[in-house]
Amino acid sequence: xxxxxxxxxxxxxxxxxxxxxxxxxxxxxxxxxxxxxxxxxxxxxxxxxxxxxxxxxxxxxxxxxxxxxxxxxxxxxxxxxxxxxxxxxxxxxxxxxxxxxxxxxxxxxxxxxxxxxxxxxxxxxxxxxxxxxxxxxxxx
Amino acid sequence: xxxxxxxxxxxxxxxxxxxxxxxxxxxxxxxxxxxxxxxxxxxxxxxxxxxxxxxxxxxxxxxxxxxxxxxxxxxxxxxxxxxxxxxxxxxxxxxxxxxxxxxxxxxxxxxxxxxxxxxxxxxxxxxxxxxxxxxxxxxx
Amino acid sequence: xxxxxxxxxxxxxxxxxxxxxxxxxxxxxxxxxxxxxxxxxxxxxxxxxxxxxxxxxxxxxxxxxxxxxxxxxxxxxxxxxxxxxxxxxxxxxxxxxxxxxxxxxxxxxxxxxxxxxxxxxxxxxxxxxxxxxxxxxxxx
Amino acid sequence: xxxxxxxxxxxxxxxxxxxxxxxxxxxxxxxxxxxxxxxxxxxxxxxxxxxxxxxxxxxxxxxxxxxxxxxxxxxxxxxxxxxxxxxxxxxxxxxxxxxxxxxxxxxxxxxxxxxxxxxxxxxxxxxxxxxxxxxxxxxx
Amino acid sequence: xxxxxxxxxxxxxxxxxxxxxxxxxxxxxxxxxxxxxxxxxxxxxxxxxxxxxxxxxxxxxxxxxxxxxxxxxxxxxxxxxxxxxxxxxxxxxxxxxxxxxxxxxxxxxxxxxxxxxxxxxxxxxxxxxxxxxxxxxxxx
Amino acid sequence: xxxxxxxxxxxxxxxxxxxxxxxxxxxxxxxxxxxxxxxxxxxxxxxxxxxxxxxxxxxxxxxxxxxxxxxxxxxxxxxxxxxxxxxxxxxxxxxxxxxxxxxxxxxxxxxxxxxxxxxxxxxxxxxxxxxxxxxxxxxx
Numbered sequence: 026x027x028x029x030x031x032x033x034x035x036x037x038x039x040x041x042x043x044x045x046x047x048x049x050x051x052x053x054x055x056x057x058x059x060x061x062x063x064x065x066x067x068x069x070x071x072x073x074x075x076x077x078x079x080x081x082x083x084x085x086x087x088x089x090x091x092x093x094x095x096x097x098x099x100x101x102x103x104x105x106x107x108x109x110x111x112x113x114x115x116x117x118x119x120x121x122x123x124x125x126x127x128x129x130x131x132x133x134x135x136x137x138x139x140x141x142x143x144x145x146x147x148x149x150x151x152x153x154x155x156x157x158x159x160x161x162x163x164x165x
Numbered sequence: 166x167x168x169x170x171x172x173x174x175x176x177x178x179x180x181x182x183x184x185x186x187x188x189x190x191x192x193x194x195x196x197x198x199x200x201x202x203x204x205x206x207x208x209x210x211x212x213x214x215x216x217x218x219x220x221x222x223x224x225x226x227x228x229x230x231x232x233x234x235x236x237x238x239x240x241x242x243x244x245x246x247x248x249x250x251x252x253x254x255x256x257x258x259x260x261x262x263x264x265x266x267x268x269x270x271x272x273x274x275x276x277x278x279x280x281x282x283x284x285x286x287x288x289x290x291x292x293x294x295x296x297x298x299x300x301x302x303x304x305x
Numbered sequence: 306x307x308x309x310x311x312x313x314x315x316x317x318x319x320x321x322x323x324x325x326x327x328x329x330x331x332x333x334x335x336x337x338x339x340x341x342x343x344x345x346x347x348x349x350x351x352x353x354x355x356x357x358x359x360x361x362x363x364x365x366x367x368x369x370x371x372x373x374x375x376x377x378x379x380x381x382x383x384x385x386x387x388x389x390x391x392x393x394x395x396x397x398x399x400x401x402x403x404x405x406x407x408x409x410x411x412x413x414x415x416x417x418x419x420x421x422x423x424x425x426x427x428x429x430x431x432x433x434x435x436x437x438x439x440x441x442x443x444x445x
Numbered sequence: 446x447x448x449x450x451x452x453x454x455x456x457x458x459x460x461x462x463x464x465x466x467x468x469x470x471x472x473x474x475x476x477x478x479x480x481x482x483x484x485x486x487x488x489x490x491x492x493x494x495x496x497x498x499x500x501x502x503x504x505x506x507x508x509x510x511x512x513x514x515x516x517x518x519x520x521x522x523x524x525x526x527x528x529x530x531x532x533x534x535x536x537x538x539x540x541x542x543x544x545x546x547x548x549x550x551x552x553x554x555x556x557x558x559x560x561x562x563x564x565x566x567x568x569x570x571x572x573x574x575x576x577x578x579x580x581x582x583x584x585x
Numbered sequence: 586x587x588x589x590x591x592x593x594x595x596x597x598x599x600x601x602x603x604x605x606x607x608x609x610x611x612x613x614x615x616x617x618x619x620x621x622x623x624x625x626x627x628x629x630x631x632x633x634x635x636x637x638x639x640x641x642x643x644x645x646x647x648x649x650x651x652x653x654x655x656x657x658x659x660x661x662x663x664x665x666x667x668x669x670x671x672x673x674x675x676x677x678x679x680x681x682x683x684x685x686x687x688x689x690x691x692x693x694x695x696x697x698x699x700x701x702x703x704x705x706x707x708x709x710x711x712x713x714x715x716x717x718x719x720x721x722x723x724x725x
Numbered sequence: 726x727x728x729x730x731x732x733x734x735x736x737x738x739x740x741x742x743x744x745x746x747x748x749x750x751x752x753x754x755x756x757x758x759x760x761x762x763x764x765x766x767x768x769x770x771x772x773x774x775x776x777x778x779x780x781x782x783x784x785x786x787x788x789x790x791x792x793x794x795x796x797x798x799x800x801x802x803x804x805x806x807x808x809x810x811x812x813x814x815x816x817x818x819x820x821x822x823x824x825x826x827x828x829x830x831x832x833x834x835x836x837x838x839x840x841x842x843x844x845x846x847x848x849x850x851x852x853x854x855x856x857x858x859x860x861x862x863x864x865x
C-alpha cells in the first residue's frame with residue numbers, strides 16, 4: 026500500500042535520527058520542568074490534554090486521528106509528529122494516515138504542504154525504525 | 166446520553182429555522198454560481214473537496230469527524246454546521262459528537278467556545294427537526 | 306480622555322440593544338446546555354477557563370487585558386466583547402483599553418480593523434448603558 | 446466571461462442592499478470614532494494602512510489584488526468585500542478576480558469556501574449596482 | 586533600488602548555502618515520495634497547486650506575487666522562500682518584492698516580522714547567487 | 726516560586742547559547758538591512774512597532790505582557806522569546822510570566838504547548854545568564 030518510490034537513503038540519516046532523539050529528550054525534560062512549576066492552571070491543562078485522548082465513546086485510534094488532522098490544519102510540526110507516532114502506535118495504517126493527510130490538505134490548503142512533507146518524512150523514519158513513539162501521552 | 170438541561174424552547178425558533186433555510190438556499194445558489202464560472206482551478210477544487218470525503222481506507226463517518234474537528238479548530242461556523250449535519254447523517258451519535266468537540270476545544274483553546282455554542286445549538290436544532298442536512302456533499 | 310467625535314445616535318440603537326440582550330441570553334442558555342452534557346473533558350475545560358482569570362500573581366485587571374488582546378489577535382468578536390465588558394468591570398479605563406487595542410492592532414495587522422470597529426462600538430454601548438457585562442465569568 | 450448561471454433574483458435583495466448600506470455607514474462612523482480617539486499608535490496605523498495601497502513600484506490594481514488574496518486566506522469577510530470593491534474600482538475584471546480567488550482557495554483550502562461564496566455574492570451585487578465601493582481608502 | 590546597507594558577509598554563508606541546498610533536495614525527495622503514494626486526493630491536490638500558477642487572465646508574475654503575499658500573512662517560511670524565488674525568476678524586481686512585503690506586513694502585523702527577516706535574507710542569497718529557484722513548480 | 730525540578734544541565738548548552746547569540750546577530754543584521762531599503766511603509770511599520778510598547782496609560786511591564794500573550798496565541802517562537810526577554814527586563818517575575826503563559830495556553834489550546842516548552846527553555850537560559858535581552862526595542 027505504500028508508494029512505489031522507495032525513500033532514498035537519506036544523506037545525514039544518522040544526523041536526523043540524532044535530532045529526533047534530541048527533540049524527544051527536550052520534550053520530556055521541558056514537560057517535567059513545566060509541571061514542576063507551581064502554576065495550577067498550566068498543570069490542569071496538561072492533565073486535561075492527557076485525558077482528552079483516552080478511549081470513550083470514540084476509540085483511541087479515532088481520537089488520535091482527530092488530533093492529527095487538527096494539528097495539521099493548525100500547522101504545528103511537533104504536534105503532527107507526535108500524533109503520527111501515536112496513530113501508528115494505535116494501529117492506524119499508512120494508507121489510513123494518508124487519508125487523514127488528504128483531509129488536512131484539502132481543508133487547510135497548500136500552505137499545509139511543507140508540513141505534509143515533514144510528516145511523511147517522520148512517518149518513513151518511524152516505519153524504518155529510526156524514530157519512535159513516546160511512551161505514553163506526552164503533550165504534543 | 167444527552168444532557169439533563171432541556172433546550173429551552175427558543176424565543177424566535179421560527180425566525181432561526183427561517184435563517185437556517187435561507188442559509189441553505191444561499192449556499193446552494195452560490196455554489197451553482199461559482200461552478201458556473203469558467204475557472205477550472207476553482208471547479209477542480211470543488212470536485213476534489215467532494216472526493217475527499219468519499220469512503221476509502223477510512224469510512225465516511227471517520228472522515229466527516231475529521232472534517233468537523235478541522236473546521237472547529239479553524240473556527241469556521243458554516244463549515245462546522247455542515248460537518249455536524251454530515252456526521253449526524255453518517256450515524257455519529259451525540260455522545261461521539263461531543264468527544265469530537267472536546268478534541269477541538271482542547272487543541273484549539275477557549276477561542277473555540279463561541280463556535281462550540283453555535284455547534285451545539287445547531288445540533289439541537291438538527292435533533293429537534295428544525296434544521297436538516299444538505300442532500301449530498303455541498304462544500305461546507 | 307475619550308475621542309472628540311461623539312458616537313452618532315445610532316439608527317437602530319434599540320434593535321442593537323435587543324441583539325446584545327439576545328446574544329447574552331443565548332450564551333447563558335448554551336453554556337448551561339453544554340455543561341449539562343455528560344462530557345467531562347468539556348466540563349473541565351470550562352472550569353479551567355474560569356480559573357484562568359482569577360487573581361493570582363497578576364491581578365484581575367491585567368489578566369482580563371491579556372484575555373482581550375489574545376482575543377483580538379485571534380479575531381473572535383464574541384470573545385472580544387466579553388473581555389471588553391470584563392475589563393470595564395475591572396476598572397480598565399477607555400484610554401487603557403485603546404492601548405490594549407493598539408497592541409492587538411500592531412501585532413495582528415489591519416485584518417484586525419473590522420474587529421476593532423466592533424469592539425469600539427461595543428465599548429461605546431457599554432459606556433452608554435446599552436450593553437452590560439455578564440454576571441461572573443461566562444466563557445467568552 | 447461571467448458564468449452561465451445567472452444570479453437568481455435574490456429573495457430579499459432589497460433587505461440585502463439595506464444591509465450593505467448599513468454596514469458602509471457603520472464602517473464610516475466607527476472609523477471616525479476610532480480616529481477621534483487620542484491614541485497615536487492607532488491613528489498612525491490607519492494612516493499607514495492607507496499609504497500601503499498607494500501606487501508605487503506596483504500599481505494600484507496589483508496592490509488591491511494582493512490585499513484581496515491576503516484577506517481571503519486570513520478569512521475576513523469585511524476585508525474581502527472591501528478589496529473586491531476596490532479591485533473592481535481599479536479595473537480588475539471578473540475573470541481576473543476569479544483567478545485571485547483561485548489562488549486564495551488553493552493556498553487557504555476548503556475553509557475558504559464560505560468566504561468565497563460571500564465574496565462572489567458581493568461581486569454580483571456590485572456588478573448589479575446594488576452595492577458600491579467606498580469613496581477612497583476606508584480601512585477594510 | 587536596493588538598500589544602502591550592504592549584506593554583511595555572513596559568518597557561516599557556506600553553511601547556510603549548504604542548508605538551502607539540503608532543503609531543496611529534501612523538498613524534491615519528499616514530493617516524489619508523496620506523489621508515489623497511492624492517494625488520489627493528495628496527487629490531484631498537487632496537480633491543482635501547479636495549475637493554479639499557470640498564466641491565465643493574470644500573468645505568472647502577478648500570480649506569484651499573490652502566492653507570496655498569501656504565504657507571508659499565513660507565515661510559512663518554506664512557502665515564502667519558494668514564492669520569492671519564483672517571483673525573482675518571473676522578473677519581479679527587489680523594489681516590487683518589498684512592496685509585496687509591505688502589504689503582507691501591514692495586513693498581517695508585526696507577527697510577520699520574523700518571516701520578513703528570513704524572506705529578505707533568502708532574497709539576498711538569491712541575488713548573491715547562493716540560493717537558486719527550483720526548476721519548475723515545486724509545491725511551496 | 727520557581728518549580729522544584731532544576732533545569733537539567735543541558736547537553737549542548739554551549740551549542741544552544743551559540744545558537745541564541747547567532748540568532749540575535751541575525752535579527753540585528755536583518756533589521757538594519759530591511760530599514761536600509763527604500764520602502765517607507767516598511768520603515769514606518771517598524772517605527773510604529775517600537776512606539777507601541779512605549780509606556781503610556783499602561784506601563785511598559787503591562788504592554789510587554791500583552792505582547793507576550795499575543796505572540797503566544799499566534800504561535801511565533803521568535804516573538805515569544807523577544808517578549809519573554811523584554812518582560813524579564815521590565816521586572817516581570819517568573820511566577821507572573823507563568824500566569825501570562827497560562828492565559829496563552831487556555832485561550833490558544835494545546836497547539837501552544839510546543840511553543841510553551843521553548844518559551845520556558847528560553848526563560849531558563851535567561852535566568853541562567855546564557856541568553857540576554859536585546860538592547861532596546863528590536864522588533865520581535
